[in-house]
Amino acid sequence: MNIAVDKRNFTVGPVQMPYAVREIGLQQVPYFRTGEFSGLMLENERLLLEMLYASAGTRVVSLTGSGTAGMEAAVMNTLNNHDKVLVVNGGGFGERFVDLCRLHSIPYEEIRLPFGRGLVEKDLAPYEGKGFTAFLVNYHETSTGVLYDMRLICDFCERNGCFLVVDAISSFLADPFYMGEWGVNVVVTGSQKAYAIPPGLSLVALDGIAQERVMRNTCRSMYFDFKAYLKDGERGQTPFTPAVGTLIQLNKRLLDIAEAGMESVLRRTAMLAGHFRKAIEAAGLPLTIASDSLSNAVTPLFVREGKDAYEVFKCLEREHGIWVCPNGGELKHKLFRVGHLGDLTEDDNNALVDALGQLYQAGKL
């Protein structure tokens, strides 16, 4: 079946890949139980830990699966029913952490935030000194576009002795992240976001304390058991056949990012996001940015009363060859999101703003 692959892609993933990554997709996928592939895996781990500003002894698990696989594996491997977990639930992905705790019988309480609002001091106050042992948060709640204040969270975790697990799937390489300095114990990332490689891979970083938790815990899944990944990873291997091709693409991206420098990579995404936000304002489009705490990764946009956000997505797809990211659930018809990840340029932004202008003229926005 023929399927369009060449639209301008402003979704939050899969995102547009640089040519150097796609070129690897044209190659054969090599056999992987070799010294050469082990070397590549160890290089991936080293580069990734540098980019996370991780503390010494931190390790990376390469899990073949979606970001949710990484989130679930992190929960199953590092938490158990002796924990008392505090979860920030400000949208679909916070809710996912809540669901994972419930499913795996891990005691938890949740901080439910109003739509689009960041976390503030008073949200945490009621939970101070209440014996919480762990904290789960999505650095960037991708469903609503809210970026949480990590400094606030880290301070809370330090004061309360909480083990800290962060889903940084849609924000890593888009927003500054300092795993070591912030005392984050587990970070979950996903290949189809700012890595700009195909979906199907979740990279999970575990500091020394997290590794101790993994070793003490019983993980009731063979595929998700980090013990085996950490052991085989010492020699650059995985317990099961991984997405070998995607790992080679990851290597290329990490080398390119290292060469460009993290500051430059973050600055580029921040500039692209800033450019788009200014452009829609300058164009006088009737769109409202839906959060007071934005990530560089995404701009969440409300349409006017009486207009249909999902119809905007459909029109852009059908008539303009552009994908923005629709929302699911209650917000489906009110909100759409514009991503700034992957191989996008200011020209792409301009094309999108032009197309939105045409929809506005046509009374669809």
Place this chain on the structure above:
Amino acid sequence: MNIAVDKRNFTVGPVQMPYAVREIGLQQVPYFRTGEFSGLMLENERLLLEMLYASAGTRVVSLTGSGTAGMEAAVMNTLNNHDKVLVVNGGGFGERFVDLCRLHSIPYEEIRLPFGRGLVEKDLAPYEGKGFTAFLVNYHETSTGVLYDMRLICDFCERNGCFLVVDAISSFLADPFYMGEWGVNVVVTGSQKAYAIPPGLSLVALDGIAQERVMRNTCRSMYFDFKAYLKDGERGQTPFTPAVGTLIQLNKRLLDIAEAGMESVLRRTAMLAGHFRKAIEAAGLPLTIASDSLSNAVTPLFVREGKDAYEVFKCLEREHGIWVCPNGGELKHKLFRVGHLGDLTEDDNNALVDALGQLYQAGKL
């Protein structure tokens, strides 16, 4: 890091991909929450069910993960602690099913087979009428190259009312498989075998009875819960971001296989395997085929006493640009395997036989 990808690849996966598949790897990975991608997924399901000769109402779950992820998900979703499971354990992958039953507290007994031997009537006799409710088997035990007699197994399951789960990861599209006629309830397959697409995807087919088991069971994993996959699959979607690019490559392959016809695809692999087996015999190489019940997928070969199979693998890789498949564990130095899956030709076979001839001359074989 530069990594060789262009050796002749006779491993059991990842295998060599046709150019038409690789070409898709060069493209952008499109956004997938669209009607177009749903259509592709539904076409994949329809084509795959035709190739499995599945009975009406059978469904396919597309799980992003390795073959082991598919095996574990199949066990977690369709079996529970009220079952009494019989497992055929003739090697590493039979052992994996045993480990999965133990890990998930599913009562089981195992039939341990001597190395390299197929399953025969008398192996099953002690288990007749003993109240077994389910049967787990690897159609092809990839670690040793043994193909089991499915007719024998299906008859046993029919007589004993056993629910039948088959790992056909390395044999599907290489050996004849008749899911409906054989009364197989669950079939697990993997993308990097005869599908000849990149690793990272496990396709699991579930007949009506299997779907009922899924619906009744509590699956203690969000990522592996087939209920959500079956529900979202009705409209051609998945609960979590799948390996979109690999699913598009799968679509291309399934269409090409459908056009060529299953008989022709199976015949090609059988001929390639037959050609190789005759060629090593004709060359008078001191290699012994290690099984009396061969799959078309693989030829397992013992080296002579005093020679080192792992060294043969290393020499072929280093000096001849050829990958064969080494074994792990006890057999590492005694056995290597030659795969016949993927985009291989008789010329490739000849190149391998020549290289083995040179190793023989040099005293390394």
